[in-house]
Amino acid sequence: MVRKKLSRIQWGVIKTAVFILCLLPFMAISWDAVNNLLGPDPIQTLHFRTGDWTLRFLLITLTMSPLQRLLKTPIPIRFRRMFGLFTFFYASTHMMVWLVLDQSLSLDNMLQDIPESPYIILGLTAYSLLIPLAITSTTGMMRRLGRRWTVLHRTVYLIAVFGVIHFFWLTKLDYQEPLIYSLILGVLLAFRWRILKAIFTPKSAISKT
Amino acid sequence: MARKKIPAIKENEVTPLQLFNNSRSLISASRRQFLAQGAGLLLASGLMPTSGWAGNKITDYKRSSLSLNETPTPYEYVTTYNNFYEFGTSKGDPAVNAHLLKTKPWSVTIEGEVGKPGVYDLEDILKRQQLEERIYRLRCVEAWSMVVPWIGFSLADLIKQMEPTSKAKYVEFTTLYDPEQMPGQKRRTLKWPYTEGLRIDEAMNPLTLMATGLYGEEMPNQNGAPLRLIVPWKYGFKSIKSIVKIRLTEQMPKTSWNESARHEYGFYANVNPSVSHPRWSQSRERVIGAPLFTPKRDTEMFNGYGEQVAELYKGMNLRRFF
Numbered sequence: 001m002v003r004k005k006l007s008r009i010q011w012g013v014i015k016t017a018v019f020i021l022c023l024l025p026f027m028a029i030s031w032d033a034v035n036n037l038l039g040p041d042p043i044q045t046l047h048f049r050t051g052d053w054t055l056r057f058l059l060i061t062l063t064m065s066p067l068q069r070l071l072k073t074p075i076p077i078r079f080r081r082m083f084g085l086f087t088f089f090y091a092s093t094h095m096m097v098w099l100v101l102d103q104s105l106s107l108d109n110m111l112q113d114i115p116e117s118p119y120i121i122l123g124l125t126a127y128s129l130l131i132p133l134a135i136t137s138t139t140g141m142m143r144r145l146g147r148r149w150t151v152l153h154r155t156v157y158l159i160a161v162f163g164v165i166h167f168f169w170l171t172k173l174d175y176q177e178p179l180i181y182s183l184i185l186g187v188l189l190a191f192r193w194r195i196l197k198a199i200f201t202p203k204s205a206i207s208k209t
Numbered sequence: 210m211a212r213k214k215i216p217a218i219k220e221n222e223v224t225p226l227q228l229f230n231n232s233r234s235l236i237s238a239s240r241r242q243f244l245a246q247g248a249g250l251l252l253a254s255g256l257m258p259t260s261g262w263a264g265n266k267i268t269d270y271k272r273s274s275l276s277l278n279e280t281p282t283p284y285e286y287v288t289t290y291n292n293f294y295e296f297g298t299s300k301g302d303p304a305v306n307a308h309l310l311k312t313k314p315w316s317v318t319i320e321g322e323v324g325k326p327g328v329y330d331l332e333d334i335l336k337r338q339q340l341e342e343r344i345y346r347l348r349c350v351e352a353w354s355m356v357v358p359w360i361g362f363s364l365a366d367l368i369k370q371m372e373p374t375s376k377a378k379y380v381e382f383t384t385l386y387d388p389e390q391m392p393g394q395k396r397r398t399l400k401w402p403y404t405e406g407l408r409i410d411e412a413m414n415p416l417t418l419m420a421t422g423l424y425g426e427e428m429p430n431q432n433g434a435p436l437r438l439i440v441p442w443k444y445g446f447k448s449i450k451s452i453v454k455i456r457l458t459e460q461m462p463k464t465s466w467n468e469s470a471r472h473e474y475g476f477y478a479n480v481n482p483s484v485s486h487p488r489w490s491q492s493r494e495r496v497i498g499a500p501l502f503t504p505k506r507d508t509e510m511f512n513g514y515g516e517q518v519a520e521l522y523k524g525m526n527l528r529r530f531f
Contacts, residue, residue, distance in 0.1 A: 033501065040282075040290035040497045041300070041353055043505075104504040109493070116490035169488060172351060173398055173469065174298035 011078075018079060022086045025053045026093065043101045050094040055167065057087040058160050059184050066191040081137055084156075088134040091127055098123075119169035126162035129155050154195065160185055265427040269340060270360050275416060276344035277513075282355035282498045284424050290497060291431045292349065293450055294398050295384065295391035302393070307430035310390045310451065315435045321381075321456040324372030331435055335421065337370060338362035342425075343418055343439075348480045348494060348512045350444035355497040359439055361420035365413045373409070373457050380412040381405075381462035382438055383454035391451075399465050405449035406462035406476065407440065408521075416441055416517050419452075442514040444478045475531040479522065480512035484531050 029049050032038050038045045061083040067076040098120075103109045114120055133153055135141070142149050164185055167178040189196065281287070289304045296306040315331040340360055348354045368380070386402035388394040394401045411417065418439040421428055428434035433450025440447050446466050456462070466474035473487050482492045493505035511518050522530075 038501070040286035041495060042501050043495050044353070101501065102505070106504075109505075112492055113490045116485040116492075117488065119488060173294075 015079075015082070019082065022057070022082065025049070026090070029093075043097070046097045046101065047094070050090055050097055051167070054087060054090040054094050055163055055181050057083055057090055058156075058163060059181070059188065061087055062156070062160060062185070062188040066188065069191070085134060085137060088130050091130055094123075095127055119166050122162050122169065123166045126159045126166060129159050129162070133159075154199065157189060157192065157196065160189075267340065267360050267422045267425060267427060271339070271341045273341040273343045275517075276342065276358075277346060277356060279344065279346070279356050281344060281358045281424070286498045287355060287357050287423060288429050288431060290355075292351075292445065293393075293431060293433065295393045295401075295403065295451070296431065297393045298398055303431035306392055307434075309392065310385075310430045310434065312430065312435040312451075315453075317436065317452060318454040319371050319456075320454070321458050322374040322377035323457050324374065325370070334367065335362075338366060338419075340421070345416075345418070345439060345441040346512055347439075347441065347445050347448070348508065350446055350474065350478070350486065350491075352489060352491060352493065352508075353495040353497055354506065354508075354512075358424055359418060359420040360422035360425070361418040361439065363415060364417045364419050364438070365415065367419060367455075368409075368412060368457070371457075376459045377457035378409055379458045379461055380407050380409060381454075381456040381458055382407075382449045382452050383456070384449055385451045385453045399469055402453075403449060403465045404462060405438065405447055405464050407447075408461075409457070410521055411440070411518075414518060414521065416514060442480055442511040442518045444474075444480060446474065447478050477522075477527075477530050479518075479527065479531075480508060481510060481527055481531070482508040483510075484528050 029046065033042070033046065061080060064076040064080040064083065068074060099105060103113065114124070133156060136145060136149060136152060145152065164178060164182045167181060168175065171178055290300045291303040292300065293303040293307070296303040296309075316328050317331055317334060318328050320326045340362055342358055342360050344356060344358045346354055346356050364380075368377075382405045384403040385391065386394060388401075407417070418441075420433070420437050420439045421435060423429070423432060428437065433448075436452045437450040438448045438452065447464075461476060464474075464476055466478075467476055480491075485491050491508055494508050496503060496506050509515070
C-alpha cells in the first residue's frame with residue numbers, strides 16, 4: 001500500500017530526528033567540557049548532568065508502554081529500544097566520569113571509596129544490571145530468548161528503583177529533585193502493578209490458580 | 210590602586226595578586242556563564258541587580274604568617290560556588306539571591322558567660338581589632354576544597370575583650386533569621402536560624418578567624434557578610450556566616466547540621482580523611498577551579514593544620530567524636 005511505503009520513509013526521518021534529539025544533551029555536555037564551561041566544580045557538574053540524563057532516559061523508556069496503552073497506538077513502543085539504549089549510553093558516560101575523572105582510573109582509590117560510599121555500590125549494581133539488557137536489545141536476541149527476554153528485561157524496574165535510591169542516597173538535605181524522579185517512577189510502576197504483583201507472588205500461589 | 214600598597218609583598222605572593230587582577234575582569238564573564246547554565250532565570254527576567262556584590266576595598270590589614278603558601282582559588286569561583294542555604298540550596302543560589310541581605314548597619318549581640326554582654330555595632334567591634342589577611346584552605350564536608358585569602362581578626366581577641374567568666378566552656382554562634390532578606394529560610398531545609406558552636410579552647414586557638422572580607426575586599430554577601438567564622442581545620446559548615454549573636458555558655462550548644470542529621474554531622478566536624486561520612490568517603494577532595502583531568506587531592510588530617518590543633522584533641526576518640 002502507498003500509505004505504508006510513505007510511512008516507512010517517514011519513519012526513517014522521524015527516527016533519525018529523535019536520535020539526534022537524544023544526542024543533544026551529550027553534545028551540550030561535551031561542548032561545555034571542551035570549552036571549559038563546567039563551572040567551579042567540573043567533576044561534580046559532569047556527575048550530575050550525566051546522571052540526570054540517565055534517569056530521564058530511563059523514565060522516558062518506561063513511559064513508552066503506558067503511552068501505547070493510553071493512546072492505543074503502537075508508535076511509542078517503536079522508540080522504546082532507542083530510549084533504552086540511550087539510557088545505557090548516558091549511564092556509560094556517567095560511569096566514565098566516575099572511573100576516569102573521579103577515580104583517576106586508580107584501583108586503590110576505588111577500593112577505598114566503594115566500601116565507604118553505599119550510593120556508589122548501588123550505582124555500580126544498577127549499571128551492571130543494565131549491561132545484559134543492552135546486549136540483548138537486538139531483534140535477533142529478542143527472537144532467540146523469546147519469553148525469557150521479557151522476564152530478563154523486567155530487571156529494568158529494579159534498575160530504575162536502584163537509580164532513584166542512588167540519587168537519594170548521595171543527596172545532602174535537599175531531596176526535592178530525587179523526590180520528583182521517584183514520584184514519576186511511582187506513577188510509571190503503578191501502570192505495571194499486574195506484572196509487579198505477579199513477580200512478588202510466590203510461585204506456589206501461581207501454580208494453584 | 211590601594212590594593213597595591215600592601216606592605217612587604219614577598220615574591221611568592223605575587224601570583225595571587227595577578228590572579229586577583231585577572232579575576233576582576235572575569236567577573237562579567239562569570240555572570241554570562243550563569244545565564245548560559247540556566248541558573249540565570251532571575252537574570253533573564255532582570256531581577257538580578259546590576260551592581261553586583263561588595264567591592265569596597267579593605268586597605269588597612271597586615272599579612273599573617275599563618276597563611277598557606279598556595280595560590281588562592283579564583284575570585285569568581287570563591288564568590289559563585291557557595292553553600293549558604295539561607296539563600297538557596299544550590300551552589301549558585303547565594304550569588305544570585307544574597308543581594309537581598311542588608312549588612313549595614315549590623316549589630317552583634319554578645320551574651321552569656323561574659324563580663325561585658327551587650328548589643329554591639331559591628332563597626333565598634335571592628336575599631337578594636339587588627340585586621341589581617343589569612344590564606345586558608347576551606348574543606349567542605351561534601352569533599353571539595355578551595356583556598357581563600359580571608360581578611361579578619363582573631364576570635365580570641367574578641368572573646369578576651371568581652372571578659373569571659375570561668376563558666377565559659379563553649380561558644381555558640383547564631384546567623385541572622387529574616388526570611389525576607391534570606392529567602393532560603395522560607396523553606397524548612399535546616400532549622401532556622403543556623404547555629405554553630407566551638408569549644409572555648411577551639412575558639413581561642415590562634416587559627417580561628419572572624420572574617421570580614423576576602424581578596425582584599427569587604428565580604429561579599431554570599432560568602433557570609435558582614436561577619437563570619439572561619440575554622441580552617443573543620444568542615445566548612447562549622448564556619449557559620451552572617452553572625453548576629455555570640456553566646457558563651459557552660460553547656461555544649463546545639464548546632465544546625467548536627468540537629469538535622471545527628472549521625473552524619475558531629476559537633477567537632479574536624480577534617481579527617483580516615484573517618485568517612487556515613488554515605489561517602491572523606492579521603493580525597495575535588496579542588497575547586499582545577500582543570501578537568503586533575504586527580505583529586507588527598508585530604509589531610511585536620512585539613513593540614515594538625516601542627517596547630519592536634520593537641521586540642523589529644524586522647525579523644527575522633528571516630529566517636531566526629
